[in-house]
Amino acid sequence: NAGVTQTPKFRVLKTGQSMTLLCAQDMNHEYMYWYRQDPGMGLRLIHYSVGEGTTAKGEVPDGYNVSRLKKQNFLLGLESAAPSQTSVYFCASSYSSERIYGYTFGSGTRLTVV
Amino acid sequence: KQEVTQIPAALSVPEGENLVLNCSFTDSAIYNLQWFRQDPGKGLTSLLLIQSSQREQTSGRLNASLDKSSGRSTLYIAASQPGDSATYLCAVNTDKLIFGTGTRLQVFP
Numbered sequence: 001n002a003g004v005t006q007t008p009k010f011r012v013l014k015t016g017q018s019m020t021l022l023c024a025q026d027m028n029h030e031y032m033y034w035y036r037q038d039p040g041m042g043l044r045l046i047h048y049s050v051g052e053g054t055t056a057k058g059e060v061p062d063g064y065n066v067s068r069l070k071k072q073n074f075l076l077g078l079e080s081a082a083p084s085q086t087s088v089y090f091c092a093s094s095y096s097s098e099r100i101y102g103y104t105f106g107s108g109t110r111l112t113v114v
Numbered sequence: 115k116q117e118v119t120q121i122p123a124a125l126s127v128p129e130g131e132n133l134v135l136n137c138s139f140t141d142s143a144i145y146n147l148q149w150f151r152q153d154p155g156k157g158l159t160s161l162l163l164i165q166s167s168q169r170e171q172t173s174g175r176l177n178a179s180l181d182k183s184s185g186r187s188t189l190y191i192a193a194s195q196p197g198d199s200a201t202y203l204c205a206v207n208t209d210k211l212i213f214g215t216g217t218r219l220q221v222f223p
């Protein structure tokens with residue numbers, strides 16, 4: 001049971017380049033989330049999904065897009081990377097409406113935009 | 115807007131001490147509260163999950179309490195060890211998980 005898997009683990013981009021971060025979970029979770037973690041600011045929610053085919057904006061959605069075409073996968077896209085998007089990105093998943101279960105996190109993607 | 119605060123921001127103690135980490139939140143309308151551990155350069159490991167109807171949860175040397183009405187949670191670590199050195203994050207679930215900025219703990223031999 002792999003849990004939540006993020007790829008890639010590290011990436012360096014040039015300003016203006018695009019890329020997609022992949023999150024995959026094998027726990028049949030309905031909800032999936034993308035967070036970014038920056039020094040002194042904690043983890044902030046970028047986008048989330050409450051089920052296959054759905055997406056919603058979180059606290060800091062600008063500059064990012066997401067897609068949830070399959071229940072087990074949640075993609076985070078950067079269309080035109082900026083140095084301000086240098087961060088560590090975490091994906092998480094959880095069960096749905098009962099909200100009595102906790103969140104499971106991936107190991108993170110460290111992105112540097114130069 | 116829900117805000118989560120963790121005090122202290124950093125803590126350095128000798129091995130064997132009992133520790134209390136504090137977490138406070140501004141809106142008591144939460145579903146549950148989760149404590150995580152994060153090692154440098156690593157992901158988040160869930161330690162304890164407390165439902166809004168519960169007062170505390172225990173796992174080994176860890177005990178977490180929740181006072182929803184006052185917007186407070188504490189994480190108690192008994193007989194600390196150097197292996198406990200990490201950043202401890204508190205997060206409240208209000209349909210989204212809102213995090214504090216963490217307490218960086220160092221336990222020295």
